[in-house]
Amino acid sequence: MKLQNPKLGVNIDHIATLRQARGTDYPSIVNAALAAESGGADFITVHLREDRRHIQDSDVFNLKREIKTYLNLELAATEEMKQIALELVPSAICIVPEKREEITTEGGLNITKKLAYLSKFCEELSAKGITVALFLEPDLEHVELAASIGVPAIELHTGEYANTSDARREKELDRLTQAASLGRELGLIINAGHGLDYENVREVSKIGLFTDLNIGHSIVCKAIDVGLASAVELMKDQLKGG
Ligand code: PXP
Numbered sequence: 124m125k126l127q128n129p130k131l132g133v134n135i136d137h138i139a140t141l142r143q144a145r146g147t148d149y150p151s152i153v154n155a156a157l158a159a160e161s162g163g164a165d166f167i168t169v170h171l172r173e174d175r176r177h178i179q180d181s182d183v184f185n186l187k188r189e190i191k192t193y194l195n196l197e198l199a200a201t202e203e204m205k206q207i208a209l210e211l212v213p214s215a216i217c218i219v220p221e222k223r224e225e226i227t228t229e230g231g232l233n234i235t236k237k238l239a240y241l242s243k244f245c246e247e248l249s250a251k252g253i254t255v256a257l258f259l260e261p262d263l264e265h266v267e268l269a270a271s272i273g274v275p276a277i278e279l280h281t282g283e284y285a286n287t288s289d290a291r292r293e294k295e296l297d298r299l300t301q302a303a304s305l306g307r308e309l310g311l312i313i314n315a316g317h318g319l320d321y322e323n324v325r326e327v328s329k330i331g332l333f334t335d336l337n338i339g340h341s342i343v344c345k346a347i348d349v350g351l352a353s354a355v356e357l358m359k360d361q362l363k364g365g
Contacts, residue, residue, distance in 0.1 A: 125331030130165035134339025139177035170197035231260035261302035285318025
């Protein structure tokens with residue numbers, strides 16, 4: 124059975140990227156989250172990276188306290204991140220692979236090699252009532268492995284679909300559809316994200332099998348497209364009557 128429209132998780136990491144670029148205390152992460160919510164975000168997603176290149180520890184605690192919807196925290200399966208998660212107890216967590224030198228998350232988890240470790244890691248978080256998802260490639264074997272360790276949810280990596288040529292796009296959509304269908308049959312909640320933008324998201328949404336879509340970079344970029352003129356007007360106002 125097809126689902127209604129997916130919920131939108133707005134990833135605001137790149138608001139923090141701008142802040143960290145200058146070491147200022149603006150733009151405010153909490154204000155950004157509240158603005159996203161007033162635009163209709165169903166929940167807020169952030170990735171606390173091991174190198175803290177954008178989101179900081181204090182951000183996740185401030186967000187959890189201040190937002191009106193709920194927090195979905197992306198993190199690597201490390202001991203340090205587990206301790207933070209157990210203290211914070213966000214509503215949802217998505218476990219992602221992380222490499223220090225990457226610009227952004229480059230693919231799904233290597234679930235085949237790390238099954239036992241991930242299973243225990245997820246169990247500890249789930250015991251706190253957190254809905255835990257694993258970030259996976261749209262690969263049938265990976266979906267089956269996730270179901271076998273009892274996680275309630277997976278997020279399928281849409282990066283290949285988003286970055287592929289027009290000629291391969293149908294193929295990538297098909298992979299996503301197959302993986303999502305199998306996941307649903309196995310009783311998993313199926314989310315998706317990465318590289319989705321104002322053009323390519325419709326085809327993914329139309330699949331009708333995704334509960335949540337997590338989207339960040341394209342939305343933050345659109346905010347600049349639609350908001351820069353007003354920001355300049357406000358600065359011009361400050362120059363008046365010099
Ligand atoms: N989902 C996951 C698991 C991610 O790691 C990211 C990037 O942090 C996103 C979704 C959002 O990707 P994008 O910024 O390309 O929309």
